[in-house]
Amino acid sequence: xxxxxPSRRGLLTGAAVAGAAGVGAGLSAFAGRGTGTPVPxxxxxxxxxxxxxxxxxxxxxVFAALDVTAKRPGDLADVLQRWSGAAATMARGVPxxxxxxxxxxxxxxxxxxxxxxxxxxxxxxxxxxxxxxLFDARFGLAGRRPAALEELPALPGEQLDPARxxxxxxxxxxxDDPQVAFHAVRNLVRIGxxxxxxxxxxxGFGRTSTTSTAQPTxxxxxxxxxxxxNLRAEDTDALDEHVWxxxxxxxxxxxxxMRGGTYLVARRIRMLVEAWDRASLGEQERVxxxxxxxxxxxxxxxxxxxxxxxxxxxxxPAIDVAAHVRLAAPQTNGGVRMLRRGYSYTxxxxxxxxxxxxxxxxxxxxxxxHRQFVPVQRRLGAHDxxxxxxxxxxxxxxxxxxxxxxxxxxxxxxxx
Numbered sequence: 051x052x053x054x055x056p057s058r059r060g061l062l063t064g065a066a067v068a069g070a071a072g073v074g075a076g077l078s079a080f081a082g083r084g085t086g087t088p089v090p091x092x093x094x095x096x097x098x099x100x101x102x103x104x105x106x107x108x109x110x111x112v113f114a115a116l117d118v119t120a121k122r123p124g125d126l127a128d129v130l131q132r133w134s135g136a137a138a139t140m141a142r143g144v145p146x147x148x149x150x151x152x153x154x155x156x157x158x159x160x161x162x163x164x165x166x167x168x169x170x171x172x173x174x175x176x177x178x179x180x181x182x183x184l185f186d187a188r189f190g191l192a193g194r195r196p197a198a199l200e201e202l203p204a205l206p207g208e209q210l211d212p213a214r215x216x217x218x219x220x221x222x223x224x225x226d227d228p229q230v231a232f233h234a235v236r237n238l239v240r241i242g243x244x245x246x247x248x249x250x251x252x253x254g255f256g257r258t259s260t261t262s263t264a265q266p267t268x269x270x271x272x273x274x275x276x277x278x279x280n281l282r283a284e285d286t287d288a289l290d291e292h293v294w295x296x297x298x299x300x301x302x303x304x305x306x307x308m309r310g311g312t313y314l315v316a317r318r319i320r321m322l323v324e325a326w327d328r329a330s331l332g333e334q335e336r337v338x339x340x341x342x343x344x345x346x347x348x349x350x351x352x353x354x355x356x357x358x359x360x361x362x363x364x365x366x367p368a369i370d371v372a373a374h375v376r377l378a379a380p381q382t383n384g385g386v387r388m389l390r391r392g393y394s395y396t397x398x399x400x401x402x403x404x405x406x407x408x409x410x411x412x413x414x415x416x417x418x419x420h421r422q423f424v425p426v427q428r429r430l431g432a433h434d435x436x437x438x439x440x441x442x443x444x445x446x447x448x449x450x451x452x453x454x455x456x457x458x459x460x461x462x463x464x465x466x
Contacts, residue, residue, distance in 0.1 A: 091170045092141060092173065093105055093174065094141070095138040095142075095175075098453050100453045101177065101453070102175030102176065102222055103312060104283035105173070105224070105261065106262040106283070107224070108173050108224040109227075110224065110230075111224050111231060111252070111393040112223045112234070112251070112253055113316060114239065115217025115219070115250050115316075117183075117218045117247055119245060119246060121188070123465060129245045130459060131460070131462075132242075133241060140230075140237065141174050141175065142171060145162035145164070145166075146241075147160075162237060163236055165232070165236075166227075171225075172231075173225055174223065174231065174234055175222075176235075177223075177450060178220070178451070179220040179222070180218070180219060180450075180451070180464070181220065181446065183217070184219065194464060198304075198449075199313070202419070202424065202445060205428060205442070206428060206432045207440075208431075209443055214250045217250070217448070220314065220316070220448045221234075221238055222413070228253070250444070252316075256268065256394040258276045260277050260278075260280055261282060271409060272326055274340060274345070275345035279380075280390045287299075293389050293416060294310055294311070295311050295312060296308075311450050311451040312415045313417065313449055315415075315416075315447055316412070318409070318412075318443050318444030318445070319411070319441070320443050321409035322438075322439045323406055324405050325439055335348065337438075338373065340375060348361075349368040357375060359379070372435040373435060374434050377429055377433055386421070386422045387422075388416040388426075389415040391413045392412045392414075393411045395411045409440070
């Protein structure tokens with residue numbers, strides 16, 4: 051097994067960033083786009099947890115799944131180390147390579163692609179995950195694969211596009227400016243060229259979940275409030291139990307390098323919006339189990355009223371037996387809870403039908419996807435009235451290791 055060693059190039063980049071932190075980062079991180087108003091807009095890259103999980107959900111997403119093309123584990127370790135330095139730099143609002151990242155020799159490409167130059171950091175976060183396929187025989191990592199990082203089984207109602215499934219690695223970039231998020235992934239893919247290649251990419255807009263009590267509940271493309279009952283960053287005990295590997299009340303970590311990390315499940319869920327738009331308001335509310343205007347459960351009057359699954363109206367359940375909120379609720383799934391972090395997407399028209407290819411890019415974090423996500427999705431796929439209006443077309447499972455401290459780098463826990 052290869053020992054993790056920082057590359058000279060990565061160390062030089064890190065040194066340039068450290069030297070620039072008091073100049074470029076200070077100026078760009080507190081500038082609003084086009085407003086001239088100083089607003090703190092940075093999220094620390096380093097810390098015990100990776101940013102972009104419990105971070106208050108930003109407005110835009112770029113999610114990339116990648117395959118490793120290198121043959122030597124040292125090449126992959128080197129790229130992960132260089133990615134760490136670059137991601138930390140961009141999170142500060144500084145170009146890759148520091149303030150001089152757009153300059154340099156005329157006969158060589160600049161270190162940074164430049165499209166986010168003079169934009170604020172916009173709360174950029176970059177989150178890394180490892181897919182099950184990374185732990186095959188190529189890099190000697192088979193013995194370090196966590197038991198929970200097993201490929202997802204086939205699930206009811208799936209119509210997965212093989213070109214949108216899996217990946218050795220994932221990069222989730224979130225920001226309040228789509229150009230900043232795109233810039234982050236573009237630069238990391240460029241740094242990894244020759245070692246990794248893109249497998250699939252998804253852009254997202256308009257968060258469809260709330261990950262902090264300070265955020266109002268957003269709406270998805272069906273027009274309903276989404277994620278009312280989501281876990282929040284402030285729910286630290288619940289996060290320990292349901293999200294963080296080895297947390298209090300959670301299953302023990304079977305791999306030390308994953309203790310304090312989490313698992314990410316991504317699902318590209320196309321919404322058949324033309325059919326949905328023809329459904330009556332009563333049908334839409336029956337299918338969801340909430341009022342479209344207020345977001346209140348049909349058993350209550352306020353968005354945050356608890357679900358009363360025993361409430362009757364005219365001798366029938368107020369919340370239909372096939373309603374989405376009933377079948378997804380923790381009380382009908384053995385207490386299972388997960389942290390949602392999803393985004394709306396649109397990819398133009400489906401050439402086969404001429405209808406919109408739009409919907410939800412669903413992202414969920416938990417400490418055991420086969421105990422949490424899989425049984426809940428099986429239940430939804432088999433019984434949820436909402437499945438009539440959905441197609442699951444993409445999927446991925448990734449292990450997101452814990453965060454790294456200053457001077458550390460992605461990959462060190464895995465390769466050391």
